[in-house]
Amino acid sequence: MIVYVDMDDVLCDYSTKIELAKINSPEIEFPQSTANFFRQLNPIIDAISSIEILRATRGIDLYILTAPSTKNPLSYTEKRLWVEDHFDYEFTKRLIICSNKGLLKGDILIDDHISGRGQEIFEGKLIHFGNCEFPNWKSVMKKIL
Ligand SMILES: [Mg+2]
Structure with a gap:
Protein backbone atom coordinates (compact mmCIF):
# COMPACT_ATOMS: atom_id res chain seq x y z
CA MET A 1 0.00 0.00 0.00
CA ILE A 2 1.52 3.30 -1.12
CA VAL A 3 0.80 6.13 1.32
CA TYR A 4 1.64 9.80 0.71
CA VAL A 5 1.75 12.36 3.50
CA ASP A 6 1.61 16.11 2.94
CA MET A 7 3.95 18.39 4.90
CA ASP A 8 2.40 21.81 5.57
CA ASP A 9 -0.29 21.58 8.27
CA VAL A 10 -0.06 17.78 8.29
CA LEU A 11 3.55 17.10 9.38
CA CYS A 12 4.62 20.66 10.17
CA ASP A 13 2.66 23.53 11.65
CA TYR A 14 2.61 26.05 8.81
CA SER A 15 -0.49 28.04 9.82
CA THR A 16 0.60 28.84 13.38
CA LYS A 17 3.93 30.17 12.14
CA ILE A 18 2.17 32.36 9.56
CA GLU A 19 -0.15 33.76 12.24
CA LEU A 20 2.73 34.46 14.62
CA ALA A 21 4.79 36.11 11.87
CA LYS A 22 1.88 38.42 10.98
CA ILE A 23 1.70 39.53 14.63
CA ASN A 24 5.45 39.81 15.26
CA SER A 25 6.56 41.10 11.85
CA PRO A 26 3.51 42.72 10.21
CA GLU A 27 5.78 44.53 7.73
CA ILE A 28 6.57 41.20 6.06
CA GLU A 29 3.71 40.49 3.64
CA PHE A 30 4.66 36.89 2.84
CA PRO A 31 6.53 35.28 5.76
CA GLN A 32 6.53 31.98 3.86
CA SER A 33 8.88 33.61 1.34
CA THR A 34 11.56 34.39 3.91
CA ALA A 35 14.68 32.33 4.60
CA ASN A 36 14.40 29.62 7.27
CA PHE A 37 10.61 29.79 7.34
CA PHE A 38 10.14 26.19 6.19
CA ARG A 39 13.07 24.70 8.07
CA GLN A 40 11.95 26.15 11.39
CA LEU A 41 8.35 24.91 11.32
CA ASN A 42 7.35 22.95 14.42
CA PRO A 43 5.99 19.44 13.99
CA ILE A 44 2.24 18.87 14.29
CA ILE A 45 1.26 16.97 17.46
CA ASP A 46 1.85 13.21 17.10
CA ALA A 47 3.09 13.61 13.50
CA ILE A 48 6.66 12.43 14.14
CA SER A 49 5.73 9.40 16.21
CA SER A 50 2.97 8.44 13.76
CA ILE A 51 5.34 8.62 10.79
CA GLU A 52 7.87 6.47 12.63
CA ILE A 53 5.17 3.85 13.19
CA LEU A 54 4.09 3.95 9.54
CA ARG A 55 7.71 3.67 8.36
CA ALA A 56 8.10 0.54 10.44
CA THR A 57 4.83 -1.04 9.35
CA ARG A 58 5.18 -3.92 6.92
CA GLY A 59 3.07 -3.45 3.81
CA ILE A 60 3.14 0.34 3.93
CA ASP A 61 5.29 2.13 1.36
CA LEU A 62 5.46 5.63 2.80
CA TYR A 63 6.39 8.89 1.05
CA ILE A 64 6.19 12.56 1.89
CA LEU A 65 4.42 14.43 -0.91
CA THR A 66 4.60 18.19 -0.68
CA ALA A 67 4.04 21.04 -3.10
CA PRO A 68 6.80 23.65 -3.16
CA SER A 69 6.34 27.30 -2.36
CA THR A 70 7.43 28.25 -5.88
CA LYS A 71 7.98 31.92 -5.01
CA ASN A 72 10.43 30.83 -2.32
CA PRO A 73 13.19 28.75 -3.97
CA LEU A 74 14.62 28.03 -0.51
CA SER A 75 11.49 26.02 0.29
CA TYR A 76 12.81 23.09 -1.79
CA THR A 77 16.00 22.84 0.22
CA GLU A 78 14.43 23.64 3.57
CA LYS A 79 11.76 20.95 3.19
CA ARG A 80 14.53 18.43 2.54
CA LEU A 81 16.46 19.67 5.58
CA TRP A 82 13.33 19.56 7.77
CA VAL A 83 12.87 15.89 6.96
CA GLU A 84 16.43 15.08 8.02
CA ASP A 85 16.15 17.33 11.11
CA HIS A 86 13.07 15.47 12.34
CA PHE A 87 13.66 11.97 10.95
CA ASP A 88 16.92 10.89 9.35
CA TYR A 89 18.87 10.98 6.12
CA GLU A 90 17.26 7.77 4.85
CA PHE A 91 13.83 9.32 4.94
CA THR A 92 14.92 12.21 2.70
CA LYS A 93 14.92 9.65 -0.13
CA ARG A 94 11.16 9.44 0.42
CA LEU A 95 10.55 13.14 -0.08
CA ILE A 96 8.68 14.05 -3.27
CA ILE A 97 8.29 17.74 -4.07
CA CYS A 98 5.62 18.14 -6.74
CA SER A 99 3.07 20.79 -7.65
CA ASN A 100 0.55 18.27 -9.01
CA TRP A 137 -2.96 12.01 13.77
CA LYS A 138 -4.64 9.62 16.23
CA SER A 139 -7.74 9.44 14.03
CA VAL A 140 -5.62 9.02 10.88
CA MET A 141 -3.62 6.16 12.41
CA LYS A 142 -6.80 4.43 13.51
CA LYS A 143 -8.03 4.53 9.90
CA ILE A 144 -4.80 3.30 8.28
CA LEU A 145 -3.60 0.61 10.69
MG1 LIG B 1 -0.78 21.06 3.45
Missing part, protein backbone atom coordinates in the same frame (compact mmCIF):
# COMPACT_ATOMS: atom_id res chain seq x y z
CA LYS A 101 -0.09 15.53 -6.45
CA GLY A 102 -2.64 13.92 -8.76
CA LEU A 103 0.14 12.60 -11.00
CA LEU A 104 1.44 10.23 -8.34
CA LYS A 105 0.20 6.65 -8.25
CA GLY A 106 -0.84 5.41 -4.86
CA ASP A 107 -3.48 4.23 -2.44
CA ILE A 108 -3.75 6.95 0.21
CA LEU A 109 -2.97 10.66 0.32
CA ILE A 110 -3.12 12.37 3.71
CA ASP A 111 -3.55 16.10 3.05
CA ASP A 112 -5.18 19.11 4.68
CA HIS A 113 -6.39 20.36 1.27
CA ILE A 114 -8.75 18.39 -0.96
CA SER A 115 -7.98 20.41 -4.09
CA GLY A 116 -5.61 22.96 -5.58
CA ARG A 117 -2.47 20.86 -5.96
CA GLY A 118 -3.94 17.90 -7.82
CA GLN A 119 -5.53 16.31 -4.75
CA GLU A 120 -8.88 16.36 -6.58
CA ILE A 121 -7.59 13.95 -9.24
CA PHE A 122 -5.55 11.66 -6.95
CA GLU A 123 -6.51 8.11 -7.88
CA GLY A 124 -6.46 6.70 -4.35
CA LYS A 125 -8.28 7.59 -1.16
CA LEU A 126 -7.85 11.11 0.17
CA ILE A 127 -7.69 11.40 3.95
CA HIS A 128 -8.63 14.99 4.66
CA PHE A 129 -6.45 15.89 7.61
CA GLY A 130 -7.98 18.43 9.96
CA ASN A 131 -11.60 17.85 9.00
CA CYS A 132 -14.12 16.49 11.51
CA GLU A 133 -13.47 12.84 10.56
CA PHE A 134 -9.66 13.19 10.80
CA PRO A 135 -8.96 16.08 13.19
CA ASN A 136 -5.55 14.74 14.29
